Amino acid sequence: MGELIVAQTGKRAIRFGICQRCLSTNVRTFICHHGTCSYCRNCLYLGRVCRCDFLQERDITTPLETTELTMPFELAPDQTRVANQLLTWWDGQKTGLVHAVCGAGKTEMTFPVIERVVNAGKRVLIVSPRKDVAIEWVERLERAFTVPVTGRYGGGEKDSIGMITVATAPLLMNIRDVFDYVLVDESDAFPFAFDIALWNTIRRVGKDVFLFITATPTVWQQMFPTVHLSRRYHGFDLPVPTLVKQSDERIVEFCRRHALKPRLLFVPTKPDLERYHETLEDAGLTCRTVSAETEERTDALHWLQETKGIVFATSIWERGMTVRDVRVAVVESEHRLFSTRGLIQMAGRAGRKPDAPTGEVCFFYKERTFRQDLAIRKIKEANRR
């Protein structure tokens, strides 16, 4: 119960070649000041642990506070239904899954239950797969709640725990049994969505009450009690992707056709970014590229919104970003890196704002795959429900 710190006494940090902080076996031998020793390479970012170190659990000392909630907008009837379901799950201490389509207002639906948990004197954790998404959570939570929101991600306050904590998964490795309610946002985007060992590492931060929120749950997550929400909060249908045979002319033509709208094109890999960037430059269109290595991602997002430009992105932008009235295309959609889930999320970038509820989504293909068909079928299914 608390935060693990490196101390003089306590439990050995590395036992049997396994790091006791992150459960990794990526443990390497080196010459320590007393002789042969080993350290964990997997959690170096938390400060190195060596076999001659000991881990101790320190209690969390930040005070318990109560909060007031001001909803940013009135919840729609559908959203209220989901919010009430979350409250019943919390009262029964049950883990659940919210299966809501992209752009359904998933963030706001959780505010009532967060308020209830905090006012009961318990701590809430929101885990997000990426820093960008975490920052957006912090912004929205700070507008709604009076209690200070702690952001535990790279560049934020890395080692603090508040009543409401927003964190990325790696920085939670040294926390044990602190949070009474853990919301896992975009729960299928985590590496542990498919790896039970990694899931166990993240399970240790909470006290067994979880809430998974996603538009595209994995099979394993579907075993939890589920609440569905298949309407966006503005009530319009999800845009259904169209399949178009890929050629450079067609991509250029797509960009020309929507010249007055921001256009977002997804490509599978980083070398592809350069290649298609050059193709469009040759056609006389200016565009920017965004990948995991791009530092100024939020800057590019603003640029896309303001100048109605063209942005090539890797799957780094497939979740958690909103651009008003955007047109989406997926280039080389048959690539093996584009899963069904990824394609659904990318299609869900379009038409997220109530004043621009529609948008065109285009899957360019060189080959047809089952994944494309399945993505389109799932989107149509959600529209029918």
Added chain:
Amino acid sequence: MRCLLCHESMTVPWTPATLWRRDWVCPACESKLTPLGTGCPRCGQPNETGETCPDCIRWLALGLDLTVRCLYAYDEAGVDWLHRFKFSGDVVIASSVAPALRASRSSGVTYVPVPLSKERLQTRRFNQAEVLARCIGPTRQLLEKTEVSSQRELGKEGRRHRTNPFTVPTSVKCGKIILVDDVYTTGTTLHQAAFSLRQAGASEVSAICLFRALNKSKSRPI
């Protein structure tokens, strides 16, 4: 196989070494560190003509003759690498420079790492010079160091006029000695250590250093 430094997956060339080598570095990471070109024959300070630099002439005037072989320039990539190695404590990345270090190995030589003081060793947990020396060849710890303040904040003159912190507790019986250190900035450390070793009876002392701090660099003026 994953790259040791960037953890990206990479294809490993098929050689007999593939079977026993554990740490592989991808070509992109390998080319990040810049090897030193032509420069001063004594300390590796880069210049076009390859003549002895003024700093080394001052050392020679003091009667301290020490040839230091430096491998890489201490530029931005070098700072990143060394920070990761020394302060973050990722010790195994030393094996990414081990082939370059090992290329300088010669027979009949004892490699002596520049020591840390006891207090510093307790906090850092390992001696970075010793890790590098063990990459090259047979190592003996002949020197001892008393605690002095960190050199990082000292200027050029402050560094030069330090008292010698190195002592040699035992008599030196090895013939050739090569000192090993991580960064050559002004050379005071290495020259003082060589001075102590020579006084204790070492016949031939030279040095090898992983990085050479560039005096002209604007990021970290010396």
